[in-house]
Amino acid sequence: MAEPGCLQRNDWVCGEYLTSRSELIVDATVQHVVLTVVSVGIGLLLALPLGVLAFRYRRARSWVLGTSTALYTIPSLAMFSLLLPVTGLTATTVVVGLVLYSLTILVRNVLAGLQAVPAEVVESATGTGYGRRSLLLRVQLPLALPALFAGVRIATVSTVALTTVGAILGNGGLGNLIYSGLRTQFQAEVLTATVLVVALAVLADLALLGVQRVVTPWQRSAR
Amino acid sequence: MSAVTDVVDWFADPEHWTGPSGVPTRVVEHLGLTAAALGIACAVAVPLALWLGHVGRGGPLAVNLTNIGRAVPTFAVLVLLAIGPLGFGPAATVTALVLFAIPPILTNGYVGMREVDRDVVEAARGVGLSPMQIVRQVELPLAVPLLLNGIRLAAVQVIATATIAALVAGGGLGNIILLGFGTQDQAAVVSGALLVALFALATELLFATLAKALDPMARVRQVQTVPDP
DSSP states (O other): OOOOOHHHHTOSSOHHHHHHTHHHHHHHHHHHHHHHHHHHHHHHHHHHHHHHHHHHOHHHHHHHHHHHHHHHHSOHHHHHHHHHHHHOSSHHHHHHHHHHHHHHHHHHHHHHHHHTSOHHHHHHHHHTTOOHHHHIIIIIHHHHHHHHHHHHHHHHHHHHHHGGGGGGGTOOTHHHHHHHHHHHTOHHHHHHHHHHHHHHHHHHHHHHHHHHHHHOGGGGGGO | OHHHHHHHHHHHOGGGGSSTTSHHHHHHHHHHHHHHHHHHHHHHHHHHHHHHHHHTOOHHHHHHHHHHHHHSOHHHHHHHHHHTTTOSSHHHHHHHHHHHHHHHHHHHHHHHHHTSOHHHHHHHHHTTOOHHHIIIIIIHHHHHHHHHHHHHHHHHHHHHHHHHHHHHTOOSTHHHHHHHHHTTOHHHHHHHHHHHHHHHHHHHHHHHHHHHHHOHHHHHHHHHHSOOO
16 A cells, blocks of 8 residues: 555645646636636726716716725625626626626726826816817826726736635636635645635736836836 | 515515524624624734834835735635634634734724824924824824724725635624525525625724714814805
């Protein structure tokens, strides 16, 4: 009889787990990335018009900020469960919940970015003949990019972490591994998946930081 | 619209309001977990934030803690603690809750202390206040709004995590949701989720009221907004 391997001993760190379950781990990681990218992507598409709306109209602003604060307060497990009757036990339910959370962060940052554009800049742009539309697209939004990027980074990192709760709906990417490891007390599975989630969050943050540097070269000196 | 009536029926059922898995018991459990975790987190983080803010050190530490807290999934930490040395039970849950409650309190408390006008602190020192008096009578009152904001963020975080804790160690409102999942009872799932959401929103409102009552500058601002005669 050979010595029991790390899987039999239920070690926290186990190379055998990685090799024997590699397909499962890759699939879970891919699902995790897809869920995150789709959620933050849709969140961004919705946050831009909402942020502009909140910036232009005072009434829209209090409504948008109030709703987003309330939404963000709702715990993730409750959010996914409340969406259950609408979209069922599907990845869509997870995405909708994650979109709502990322939207909350993103709208605030779009608004903050637009509000931080100096009044002199807006005035001189208007003075040189920019219309309302081109002022927004060519002056205000580009200058709001750093704040927008800060929002995207925060939203992405928290979405990576929140996706794990999607495991309750069977669609949590690496969270699925954590959930199944919980039921079987499989230590290597839980630790590996956790480390991968944190690594994904850090990688995504660094990648976005890289993109931000390319897109906003004037910010480079200011870190 | 049967989903809505099902939920109404769920709330109307007296059976859901008594016994160890009734709504009142679960609310008390949730409140207990939240209060214990928030209390411990405050006991650790508030003095530390005040001290670091007063001496002006540890800023990067406070900021990095928040970033790490955001990247680490609460669900994963709960599971790791439960299948690890702490075992399934309230010890694992409260430890996880405390871990995630500390960063927002520490960061906001620190920033609150640092943002106190240095001239005001200099003036306090000039009129002969001791460092302890400066902290208690000048810096702390002015840092209260941000400190309270940190505690509010921590509370919201703790309530959310305590819900997920039902997956791991039992207790709290998350159990109503989970039981619903287990028995394929959608009305129970939605009712539990509604209760959790209400609990969280009520906490948010409580802190909003508290923040208004404790903001030392609120009265000053009010006076300033009175129009000239």
